Amino acid sequence: MTHATHALAEADQALITEEEALLSRVQQALEAARQKAGRTQENRLLVAQLQALREDAATAAEADLPHLFFQMDQTRALLDRQESANLPDAQAPYFAHLRLVGEAGPRDYLLGRTTFADVGAGVRVIDWRFAPIARVFYSYEEGDAFEEQFGERLSEGTVEVRRLVVIEKGVLTRIISGARVLERAADGTWRSVGRDFTSLQAGGAGTAARPGALGTGKGVRRVEDVFGVTALLDAEQYEAVTVESGQPLLVLGSAGSGKTTVALHRLAKIAFDDAERFPQSRMKLIVPEEGLARLSRRLLAPLGLGRVTVETRDAWLLATARSAFNLPGIKLSPETPPLAARFKRHPALRRALLERIGAPKTEAGTTLERLHRRLADAYLDRSFLEEVVRAAKGELPLTAIDEVLEHTRLQRSTPLSKELKDITDPDRLITVDGKSIDEDTPYALAGTVDLEDLPILMFLKAQQGPLGLERLAHVVLDEAEDFSLFELFVVRRLLGKGRSCTLAGDELQQTDAGFAGWPEALDELGIRDAATCRLQVSYRCPAPVVELARRVLGTQAKAESASRPQRPGAPVGFHHFPVEAQAQLFIGEALRDLVAREPHASVGVIASSPESADAVYRVVADQSWARRVKDGEFSFEPGVDVTDVGSVKGLEFDYVILPDVTARAWPVDDETRRRLHVAITRTSHQLWVVSSGARSHLIPREADAAAPR
């Protein structure tokens, strides 16, 4: 490969030549290995089979051809898979180059996802999960002296070369060595560019960004870097990833500091180190929202963890309760009133309940029906409810009491079908619009159980004996601040004595009631001795976004827990309009313009509520790139997702627009502060805050001065 290398220093050119020669050597060695694998017994059979099918096809009747072609395709796919099994992907075989100089002289190592060696050719690709080479890569800089235990012996030396390399479709396109970044353009020429992690990730050219204009050039083109963030883990993240597999781990850090990244890479490392003890089928990731569940599945697959189950908290609770109570189905209430839900998740209830109800005396008393009746008796006891609200010390309003009482009464009432049992004509039990007679009436609640009650019922059952659940080898709870003590109690039962788990969380992103504090959470899980790490760098959000997010939190923001932004970035755009319709039209225009300029960008329009999201969506509904995302059903394709703050935990978008930052939608209270903070911190490149009428008082005053209109 030859290049015009204008404006490149000699040293840069030498570096490129060296890396290209290395890649070429690896590709040749891989090709040789592939061919050798192709000559194995099994492959010979497949090749023979393919040949026979080809001969059949030459003489077959036309009607038989589709079937024969199908078989040929399948055999060819099998052959491909066999040949490349356990070999690195030749299109992107590694993501880093390390040269260590020790007693035995210099030695090159390449870090990738699959180990491969051809010593004769001087090629050593090492799986990133393989210590100690990986430890040297993640923990030392170029030029550092290192000292690590390599098996039995202590190895010392210097890190002569530590480079990140991006290989796309078999072609080397970027080399990052310390502060030096070299990039290959589409025409094959190389140039030297400044170091910017975001350009590494998104591949954007980067243009001067102003608050009044949406777009920074980051979504112009897309780079499918198969190794993604694995190559970029910092030393402290790697330290957390490599915490011993049996040890419980709590990963803390502010929004976008890489908590999910660490938790998922830890899973990959554990599965690699001890596949027998930690088979994927016995590891589970539980997250509070559907959107994050979908994202996590996408992130797990390239880490080789496609068989780890990812469940939302609600789906997990229902499946676990069905199994604990041995029931094929549980009739859930369509929705728990917000204050009743908050009451049932509060730590004060966890403390008061056992005293009130006590353990069931016999196994017969542990059916869901009987336990639910006893629980409902407690919920119908006003003095008990008052005691819990008092113990909550202001975190539960007094009005929660009446809401719990009323809701429980409806749930314990006699179903309408029983009251109307004398009516024998089934048609008379259907309304004119075809619905069942109790649908959309308070009677629909009769005989139902709230989702929030499921962990409580399992907690009560467990006081009598085991829950009979299948044990898990490792559990990851992401957004762990959204799990109640009762839910953590059930997780503890799933883990049994193993205790191997990873909690990733940030108390400042707590959006579901019930967080008791980290010491209490660890106590409930029986892992008070968990290793704890606090991630220090905020990778997702540029500095202006981090600053706004901090200010929105008000006094809840704690200096000691703040991660520092890793890069500057576009200023936040504040846009205020007299009326809502103007704001919406403005957003519609800006989106059209942005998508035309940056077709590969991901944009999140994050409203305060589903209703508000519906209203904004109307202005772009006719555009093919606009999606109204409900219930977390994100596709993660380029384009615009119009959604609400209740669906975006753990997600990120290149551009975020908050379309309705009004005083009514975002009032001043601690919970709203945290919700707005979550919405703001979804931004990876640029944020716009749009308001109309009276702007939310959560937005600092100086924003007026910064506003471009």
Ligand SMILES: Nc1ncnc2c1ncn2[C@@H]1O[C@H](COP(=O)(O)OP(=O)(O)OP(=O)(O)O)[C@@H](O)[C@H]1O
């Ligand atoms: N060391 C790193 N270098 C560069 N980018 C990183 C690094 N670690 C994580 N990232 C990127 O930062 C973004 C945020 O990471 P991640 O989602 O893991 O953070 P989080 O702390 O779980 O966020 P949230 O609090 O919103 O759930 C992702 O795009 C991730 O790929």
